[in-house]
Amino acid sequence: MAEEMYDVTIIGGGPAGMFAAFYCGLHELKAQLIESLPQLGGQVAALYPEKKIWDVAGMPGVSGQELVDCLKQQMKVAPIDQFLNETVEDVIKEDDGTFTIKSAQRVSHSKSIIIALGNGAFTPRKLSLDGADVAEGHQLHYFVNHTADYAGKRVVVLGGGDSAIDVALMLEPVAKEVSLVHRRNEFRGLEHTVTKLKESKVNVLTPYLPKGIKVEDDQSVTMELKKRRSDEVKSLNVDQVIVNFGFTSDNAALNKWSLDLDNERNLIKVDSTMQTSVDGVYAIGDGVTYPGKVALIASAFGEAPAAVTALAKKLYPDKKMAVHSSSMNIG
Numbered sequence: 001m002a003e004e005m006y007d008v009t010i011i012g013g014g015p016a017g018m019f020a021a022f023y024c025g026l027h028e029l030k031a032q033l034i035e036s037l038p039q040l041g042g043q044v045a046a047l048y049p050e051k052k053i054w055d056v057a058g059m060p061g062v063s064g065q066e067l068v069d070c071l072k073q074q075m076k077v078a079p080i081d082q083f084l085n086e087t088v089e090d091v092i093k094e095d096d097g098t099f100t101i102k103s104a105q106r107v108s109h110s111k112s113i114i115i116a117l118g119n120g121a122f123t124p125r126k127l128s129l130d131g132a133d134v135a136e137g138h139q140l141h142y143f144v145n146h147t148a149d150y151a152g153k154r155v156v157v158l159g160g161g162d163s164a165i166d167v168a169l170m171l172e173p174v175a176k177e178v179s180l181v182h183r184r185n186e187f188r189g190l191e192h193t194v195t196k197l198k199e200s201k202v203n204v205l206t207p208y209l210p211k212g213i214k215v216e217d218d219q220s221v222t223m224e225l226k227k228r229r230s231d232e233v234k235s236l237n238v239d240q241v242i243v244n245f246g247f248t249s250d251n252a253a254l255n256k257w258s259l260d261l262d263n264e265r266n267l268i269k270v271d272s273t274m275q276t277s278v279d280g281v282y283a284i285g286d287g288v289t290y291p292g293k294v295a296l297i298a299s300a301f302g303e304a305p306a307a308v309t310a311l312a313k314k315l316y317p318d319k320k321m322a323v324h325s326s327s328m329n330i331g
């Protein structure tokens, strides 16, 4: 059986990729979106879900997570295929002008590409302790996918940012007990999040550094915690460990894709239709550069329709594109 051929493959599920996904669906293009994290939302969801955003048109003071939830809602209006937890490693241009997209999990095919990878693929900062790799995926996690998995469990969350506090507060009502370990006495979270933490039953342990992790015979985990600037060492036996140390991003894959890049910042050069130096490959969002580029969500929201409209016109020159009114496309 011939392998499926997409009209468009969107690489990256941040605000740029999410809005491009909706716009592809709106124009009934056969599209897929591939995102390296298990969640959509890019920097907004991963780095500042609680922060208020004031400069998205028509949404003053929306929180990062609210904006991502609205984008997800919008994507449901005209859905396309989504593949989360998958990092695109290679994009190969075939002789017939189509593209082969490779990730560790899959090979797929597409007539055009929209690169929306921001600063690159996000990966969580790992807990660098002997034994952490043994526990990973069993007793140690970098994301909470389902709070129900933690019902009745003893959980420790490691980290001191908004997202670590959010995870601790989210699990507190379902878990048997939740501890939050941070290396400083002060948390980096927003004031109201920190206030909620103080009012909660979360067992806050500061300033402690994780120094050891051991999976016990009964499958529980013992964390060894050392108090900073002190000899005090504490053992904490729990069922589950959640590490929330933030993310690193890596866009080294771009160098293999034969694109014209701004060498200083590894940004992709595009024209006014978001077309890159490779025919059929478009790029939008924080990862691109052009005269006057501003790396903001609002800019990405403008670039997505420009790219989708340009590539759709090229793929289907006879197709009538309703660029002035979305109501013509949504029933």
Ligand SMILES: Cc1cc2nc3c(=O)[nH]c(=O)nc-3n(C[C@H](O)[C@H](O)[C@H](O)COP(=O)(O)OP(=O)(O)OC[C@H]3O[C@@H](n4cnc5c(N)ncnc54)[C@H](O)[C@@H]3O)c2cc1C
Pocket (backbone or CB within 6 Å): 011, 012, 013, 014, 015, 016, 017, 034, 035, 036, 037, 041, 042, 043, 044, 047, 048, 052, 053, 054, 055, 056, 086, 087, 088, 089, 116, 117, 118, 119, 120, 121, 122, 253, 284, 285, 286, 287, 295, 296, 297, 298, 300
């Ligand atoms: C602290 C902070 C505050 C900010 N505040 C604001 C603000 O108030 N207003 C504003 O407009 N902007 C703000 N920004 C900037 C804004 O977040 C970015 O402009 C926006 O996120 C860019 O969206 P994007 O989709 O281009 O990239 P990203 O949000 O970076 O998303 C890119 C996605 O692509 C994925 N990806 C990358 N490589 C691959 C690959 N090879 N395979 C699969 N997936 C891949 C990544 O995992 C990521 O999810 C802020 C940024 C930060 C860090």
